[in-house]
Amino acid sequence: MGSATIDSLGQLRITLHLYNALKLRDPLLRIPFLEDMDKLFKNMKAVWTGGKPKRGSCCAVFCMSWGISASQAARLAFKHTAIEDTFPEYIGAKDHKRNSNERIHPEDISASYRCLAHHNLRSENKDNRHNTFRNARAAVINSQKKKHCSSMIDPMRDDQDHVFPVNFTAVGSILLEFVKALSDHMGWSNMAEDAVRYDVDASLGNVFSSDLYHKQYYVSLIVRDFLLGFDRNSAEQLLPEFDADRVSAFTKSFFDNLEKERYIFFIEHLSTRN
Numbered sequence: 001m002g003s004a005t006i007d008s009l010g011q012l013r014i015t016l017h018l019y020n021a022l023k024l025r026d027p028l029l030r031i032p033f034l035e036d037m038d039k040l041f042k043n044m045k046a047v048w049t050g051g052k053p054k055r056g057s058c059c060a061v062f063c064m065s066w067g068i069s070a071s072q073a074a075r076l077a078f079k080h081t082a083i084e085d086t087f088p089e090y091i092g093a094k095d096h097k098r099n100s101n102e103r104i105h106p107e108d109i110s111a112s113y114r115c116l117a118h119h120n121l122r123s124e125n126k127d128n129r130h131n132t133f134r135n136a137r138a139a140v141i142n143s144q145k146k147k148h149c150s151s152m153i154d155p156m157r158d159d160q161d162h163v164f165p166v167n168f169t170a171v172g173s174i175l176l177e178f179v180k181a182l183s184d185h186m187g188w189s190n191m192a193e194d195a196v197r198y199d200v201d202a203s204l205g206n207v208f209s210s211d212l213y214h215k216q217y218y219v220s221l222i223v224r225d226f227l228l229g230f231d232r233n234s235a236e237q238l239l240p241e242f243d244a245d246r247v248s249a250f251t252k253s254f255f256d257n258l259e260k261e262r263y264i265f266f267i268e269h270l271s272t273r274n
Contacts, residue, residue: 017062021058022248058227058231
């Protein structure tokens with residue numbers, strides 16, 4: 001459930017890519033909640049296609065995380081100019097939506113789940129009718145079971161502190177709240193709502209897309225343009241809507257006020273154990 005909802009509308013990708021850019025801009029920036037999420041998803045292809053980017057490729061990697069090919073992402077970044085000259089006409093081109101196959105699965109998050117998914121620990125001996133070989137076969141199977149179980153000890157220890165206590169469904173909800181609050185704060189919500197008016201699917205009430213989906217889609221493209229301005233160190237960063245200082249200050253304020261009880265199971269037990 002958690003793996004299906006943590007990035008249901010791209011909120012995890014948006015947040016982590018923004019945080020990566022903010023940290024590149026200010027290496028001293030540290031937000032504990034986002035540091036934890038960053039560590040959990042640091043090697044996840046669905047979030048960091050091609051690896052975590054440096055300044056100059058943040059926009060392209062963000063686009064690729066939504067299923068756009070590297071060549072398409074490079075062309076988009078090259079051709080795209082100042083957002084005030086192209087918004088919302090350019091942003092209304094919806095043929096570059098995220099690939100539906102780029103999803104987060106439980107084995108992407110949990111090392112121990114990944115071990116279970118790759119090993120079948122059930123006995124293969126129940127249908128064996130040859131009594132002569134039964135004991136020998138059972139010994140081999142038990143040995144394999146012990147090996148597989150042993151190989152899960154370290155992954156389970158890793159998951160014990162960083163995966164098992166986390167309510168990933170709650171995390172997905174928190175990240176949605178953050179993206180909405182940041183969008184309202186920066187004026188991106190109004191920009192997205194204006195863009196929806198140019199969206200044929202939205203105006204016709206496409207039954208497969210909600211208003212929330214359309215708005216979040218356009219917010220993701222605004223974030224793309226924010227990252228492009230950051231990559232280019234362009235004059236767009238002087239616009240209030242793309243002021244990185246405002247984004248950084250709001251992000252820090254939002255997550256610094258976040259209580260762990262909202263997304264950590266059995267926090268009293270964990271606090272006592274630590």
